[in-house]
Amino acid sequence: MDRAKTSSAEGSIGSDFLQLDVREAPPGGLADWLAGQLRAAIADGRLPVGGRLPASRVLAAELRVSRGVVTEAYQRLIDDGHAAGRGRAGTVVVAAPVLPPSPAPVRAPGKVITPSPGLAVFDEIRATPARIDLTPGVPDLTAFPRAAWLRAERAVLEELEPSHFGYGDPRGAPAMRLAVSRWLARNRGIRVDPGEIIVVAGVAQALTLVGEVLRHHGVTEIAVEDPSSLGARQHLHHCGLATPPVPVDEEGLRVASLRSPAVLLTPAHQFPMGVVLGGERRRELMSWAADGGVIVEDDYDAEHRYDRAPVPAVRSMLPEVCYTGSVSKLLAPALRVGWLLAPPRFFADLVAAKRFADLGNAVLAQLVLARLMETGELEKQLRVVRARHRRRRDAMVRALSLSVPSARVHGAAAGLHLTITFEAEVDDVALAAAALAEGVKVQPLSWHRQLPGRPGLVLGYAARTASEIAEGVELLGRLLR
Structure with missing residues (x-):
């Protein structure tokens, strides 16, 4: 009687927890299909390392397949090192397979920077990978005062x-x-x-x-x-x-x-x-x-x-x-x-x-x-980042004078970004899109205009090193030429 109750419980784990539907299996490939489903369950954590697989006879009964199909699938997991037979303890998961990551749902760079940006454009551009991110408005995040924050947090928690x-x-x-x-x-x-x-x-x-x-x-x-x-x-x-x-x-x-x-x-x-x-x-x-x-x-x-x-x-x-x-x-x-x-x-x-x-x-x-x-501490942090941001501002100004000498630089006296404008007719949206395709992220000035005006780019410098800034600006110069 106790054995029957145990079998019922294990069967519940096999069919309900793993959500296996044998109707999805291709004809003649039951064991391959089941082994693949179990590997996926191990990879995503539904069957954790150290966990026991359902008893073969119980899973076979729940799936309405022969026990041989289940034991063959289990053997394949054992053969490739993902499971091990432990006698009376059953078949135990011992290693998780490393599956290739799913591609991130990121739009192609050319589709992100368009003449008419949508409501989600900033979410989309943040999600688009780039080697050098010159997005404006971001400080040097590596300078966040972690030690000072932890000290302050401990002091606050002690007093609360x-x-x-x-x-x-x-x-x-x-x-x-x-x-x-x-x-x-x-x-x-x-x-x-x-x-x-x-x-x-x-x-x-x-x-x-x-x-x-x-x-x-x-x-x-x-x-x-x-x-x-x-x-x-x-x-x-x-x-x-x-x-x-x-x-x-x-x-x-x-x-x-x-x-x-x-x-x-x-x-x-x-x-x-x-x-x-x-x-x-x-x-x-x-x-x-x-x-x-x-x-x-x-x-x-x-x-x-x-x-x-x-x-x-x-x-x-x-x-x-x-x-x-x-x-x-x-x-x-x-x-x-x-x-x-x-x-x-x-x-x-x-x-x-x-x-x-x-x-x-x-x-x-x-x-x-x-x-x-x-x-x-916040004033101290401001002094630290102000000096660092000034050096990076200077690096961008130098890089622009070398690689984009025809551009006019605006707003250098303060802030975390520079804006450059062009005397020539330049499609700044196409330029920013081309830069992103090459791994450099910038914003077209026309995004921020409602009235007609000179084309340009808005370039953040605070979050990048001097060498990254020089490389990114040099790419912009090449694209312009």
Whole structure:
């Protein structure tokens, strides 16, 4: 009786767990088919190393095949070293086969960079392999301060009360908001009460929350600089907002051309051209805001400056600005931590939008970051990466002068990228696609334009070594020639 119960249980493992259907076997090839199915189950972990295969008589009964078919399949596994017979212990898996990896679902390079990029274009281009990735907006990820982070995390965990592991304030942990307020005062000249800060999952989420709230307040469009970040425009379009372009020149946004009730701008280091919003333009912008205009300031990489004094944030002069920043360009985008300073007329609605989006950011990462900010570790990290990024900026400028001497370089004084433009008629989309096909990843400037303008490329340098930068730029020069 006990033996019957054991057989039934083993049979259940054989048919249900392995999901074998003998009807899939080719005629006359039952043993080959079964051996192949068992190898696949071992390879993907359904039959782990050390696990016992179902008893041959039980599996034969469940599959309704002869026991000889099962024993032959088992013998093949034994012969090729994947299983071993252990007498009364049965047949045991002793090694997993190494199967060739499945090809990654990546579109061909020529299909990724097209004149009309889709909503998933940045996901697709990130997934496309390249020898040299000159994508803009990525810091040196190898410089992430792992030791400092671990020290801060241990210190935070030692101090945490059990209540801290519960749901928190959707605005963010109080310690993080206090640390951000002090960081902004020291580094961006912004005086803000911690209670006015909302911790968000990066600037991308901040733009989405602001877009939702503006729509709730009856705003249907938000002007953007031209050129401007394609990714930022995509987030605003997702909120149902139109993004009419306003031209940018050497003094930044042409404020006199503003016709929308709201504007998104990058005044400290305009993306992608790198210009600074000039003093006269700032005064015009403040006058425009005094008449009811809404300013959204993306202060995305203002800490990274090399050849100029710090440029104050517009928010430091105008408290009514919706201001956002993050640690994505300072530490790593994967942290997904940023901040949003909201003026009183939008604050409650933005807090509500954050609450219903995700109940607030993960608290542990906030507390670790707050400790890095308060102990000076983040300033120390900024000094380290600023020096490294400067050297890589210099390497790219040198490489461009040698390999692409006809290009005009923009935005070299700060940031993590350079933009180059061409006087000649160059198809920058075709150039970027050809570079990707050769293993070098760049972005065409035309992706970031809505208005006609000179063709060009946007080139990130912070995440690559000097030799990689030189090799990548040399390839661009060859393609242009």
